[in-house]
Amino acid sequence: MRLTVAQALVRFLAAQYTERDGSEQRLIAGCFGIFGHGNVAGVGQALLEETEAMPFYHARNEQAMVHAAVGYARMKNRLSTFACTSSIGPGATNLVTGAALATINRLPVLLLPGDVFATRAPGTVLQELEDPTTYSVSVNDTLKPVSRFWDRVERPEQLVPSLLAAMRVLTDPAETGAVTLCLPQDVQAEAFEWPEELFARRVWRVRRPHPEPDVLARAAELIRHARRPLIVAGGGTIYAEATDALRALAEATGIGVGETQAGKGSLPYDHPQALGAIGATGTTAANAAARDADVILGVGTRWSDFTTASRSLFAEDATFVNLNVASVDAYKHAGLPLLADARVGLEALTEALHGATFETPANDWDAVVEEAYTTRHDPPAQSEVIGVVNRVSGPRDVVVCAAGSMPGDLHKLWRTRDPKGYHVEYGYSTMGYEIAGGLGIKMAAPDREVFVLVGDGSYLMMAQEIVTAVAEGVKLTIVLVQNHGYASIGALSDTVGSQRFGTKYRYRDTDDLLPVDLAANAASLGARALNATTIDEFEAALRDAVASAVTTVVQVHTDPLISAPSSDAWWDVPVAEVAALESTRAARDTYEQAKQGQRRHLAGAQRIETTA
Ligand SMILES: Cc1ncc(C[n+]2csc(CCOP(=O)(O)OP(=O)(O)O)c2C)c(N)n1
Ligand SMILES: [Mg+2]
Numbered sequence: 001m002r003l004t005v006a007q008a009l010v011r012f013l014a015a016q017y018t019e020r021d022g023s024e025q026r027l028i029a030g031c032f033g034i035f036g037h038g039n040v041a042g043v044g045q046a047l048l049e050e051t052e053a054m055p056f057y058h059a060r061n062e063q064a065m066v067h068a069a070v071g072y073a074r075m076k077n078r079l080s081t082f083a084c085t086s087s088i089g090p091g092a093t094n095l096v097t098g099a100a101l102a103t104i105n106r107l108p109v110l111l112l113p114g115d116v117f118a119t120r121a122p123g124t125v126l127q128e129l130e131d132p133t134t135y136s137v138s139v140n141d142t143l144k145p146v147s148r149f150w151d152r153v154e155r156p157e158q159l160v161p162s163l164l165a166a167m168r169v170l171t172d173p174a175e176t177g178a179v180t181l182c183l184p185q186d187v188q189a190e191a192f193e194w195p196e197e198l199f200a201r202r203v204w205r206v207r208r209p210h211p212e213p214d215v216l217a218r219a220a221e222l223i224r225h226a227r228r229p230l231i232v233a234g235g236g237t238i239y240a241e242a243t244d245a246l247r248a249l250a251e252a253t254g255i256g257v258g259e260t261q262a263g264k265g266s267l268p269y270d271h272p273q274a275l276g277a278i279g280a281t282g283t284t285a286a287n288a289a290a291r292d293a294d295v296i297l298g299v300g301t302r303w304s305d306f307t308t309a310s311r312s313l314f315a316e317d318a319t320f321v322n323l324n325v326a327s328v329d330a331y332k333h334a335g336l337p338l339l340a341d342a343r344v345g346l347e348a349l350t351e352a353l354h355g356a357t358f359e360t361p362a363n364d365w366d367a368v369v370e371e372a373y374t375t376r377h378d379p380p381a382q383s384e385v386i387g388v389v390n391r392v393s394g395p396r397d398v399v400v401c402a403a404g405s406m407p408g409d410l411h412k413l414w415r416t417r418d419p420k421g422y423h424v425e426y427g428y429s430t431m432g433y434e435i436a437g438g439l440g441i442k443m444a445a446p447d448r449e450v451f452v453l454v455g456d457g458s459y460l461m462m463a464q465e466i467v468t469a470v471a472e473g474v475k476l477t478i479v480l481v482q483n484h485g486y487a488s489i490g491a492l493s494d495t496v497g498s499q500r501f502g503t504k505y506r507y508r509d510t511d512d513l514l515p516v517d518l519a520a521n522a523a524s525l526g527a528r529a530l531n532a533t534t535i536d537e538f539e540a541a542l543r544d545a546v547a548s549a550v551t552t553v554v555q556v557h558t559d560p561l562i563s564a565p566s567s568d569a570w571w572d573v574p575v576a577e578v579a580a581l582e583s584t585r586a587a588r589d590t591y592e593q594a595k596q597g598q599r600r601h602l603a604g605a606q607r608i609e610t611t612a
Pocket of ligand 1: 403404405406428429430431432454455456457458459483485486487488489
């Protein structure tokens with residue numbers, strides 16, 4: 001069949017499916033894009049011919065369209081995602097942050113940036129950054145380190161192996177992330193005779209690898225002989241749809257479960273074995289259990305510094321058992337690498353641990369949550385806002401957040417009732433993910449109400465996808481938490497002795513607030529906009545927004561200086577060793593003390609032989 005490279009690409013993508021546990025779905029559900037030279041004539045023309053088979057969505061910023069694709073993919077537990085097409089130059093480099101976010105969170109997205117001419121015929125083209133030492137590098141090479149697979153299709157026949165490799169990585173449970181196929185603009189438009197089978201319906205089975213029997217036996221033995229074991233559930237638990245298997249293991253053994261940001265929702269908040277969030281933004285219950293634990297079963301977790309409180313949370317001699325599909329994570333903290341799919345691994349462990357029971361650690365955190373939800377401040381505390389959103393939302397609805405002070409507060413305080421109800425992007429914690437990600441989430445789950453929680457700082461960085469939501473009739477409920485600056489970084493600045501330097505939205509050299517009206521901004525983008533200054537006004541406005549059929553932004557003014565209840569845990573942020581300011585010197589003393597509690601976790605479950 002004679003088609004252009006771009007036509008062949010689009011036709012191929014429309015025929016790709018994933019399969020897991022017997023259910024099939026489209027791997028590439030649609031394509032986001034922003035056209036310019038480098039994709040308007042090639043991929044753009046091909047999409048125009050295939051609007052039925054490959055729905056196109058016009059986004060407003062390339063970074064944001066990757067966020068939308070990521071939101072979609074996470075909601076679909078990585079079984080379905082979007083392609084993103086961009087022009088060359090700035091359109092392509094705008095993808096970099098989105099790609100990094102996708103890859104750090106192990107969420108599949110297919111990026112199709114345009115690229116400079118393969119033939120070089122027209123000479124230096126508009127937006128071409130030339131490398132004087134080689135013509136085979138373009139700005140698209142900046143996507144290499146943030147992609148799990150990267151290729152440049154310089155000849156038509158190269159498309160076939162590139163596409164197959166791209167699909168392999170997109171459907172790989174361990175090695176997935178951003179997949180980038182750079183498409184030189186001349187090659188996109190070139191015609192070629194393609195083999196018919198290229199366009200056949202193709203089903204990619206998403207693996208559920210089984211653990212090695214002797215490693216499983218050793219893991220079960222370690223847990224069975226533990227005095228106080230603990231489970232830490234990460235994002236892999238949810239992506240692998242292993243939450244029922246986790247619940248079964250927890251109920252059979254009594255072992256308590258702490259949750260990472262990506263793993264929050266693995267158990268409902270009121271489950272008897274649920275200890276809630278763990279780590280630097282954890283509950284005091286989970287963190288106390290972590291300090292006591294001698295064997296820790298990590299399930300699908302990257303062990304980020306927030307989870308381990310920068311390696312200060314678990315005992316130095318604690319043993320880690322890491323159930324993970326990715327070996328990079330399975331080997332962390334000298335743990336026993338139980339390389340397997342989370343669901344298969346948990347089911348196998350439950351069987352192997354038959355009869356073993358442990359005392360579930362105490363948990364009185366929900367009383368702290370209740371207090372934080374109902375504390376009455378004027379202007380309201382952020383925790384009250386979270387309480388209202390939690391109360392107004394249904395059990396299957398989704399709360400979305402990414403950066404600022406809210407992710408930590410939500411981690412501690414959100415009462416999660418559904419495995420897909422909590423969507424905080426905290427791998428890359430990208431300001432600007434919230435609204436764009438929310439768009440993709442709602443597209444993936446139109447039957448759920450999507451509550452986007454966004455700070456004023458994040459909103460100012462990337463709010464333009466409101467226009468896309470309005471254009472596509474995708475309804476979002478956006479809660480804009482207005483505290484006139486970076487409350488999170490302000491508080492952090494305070495702890496490192498830097499006196500909230502550069503974190504407020506103020507006129508230079510005064511304390512006067514800027515006359516910025518973000519509700520008016522949202523209205524100007526086509527959203528309904530409501531304003532609230534008291535918590536009761538906020539609740540009324542939020543109920544109104546939920547009842548409405550259109551995207552609504554509720555701006556609520558909060559007090560930036562009230563922080564959520566303490567996690568009683570540390571986060572390593574180095575403080576200047578010498579400083580003129582007394583506040584910095586004092587912070588350094590505190591830092592040095594805390595640093596003493598940092599562990600190495602070098603021995604653990606690995607066999608090491610010391611000569612001494
Ligand atoms: C793109 C990006 N730039 C910078 C940061 C560092 N950062 C984290 S939170 C934050 C401030 C967020 O402000 P806002 O959205 O108003 O939330 P608040 O802290 O007030 O809760 C900054 C600058 C980031 N996470 N992402
Ligand atoms: Mg703010």
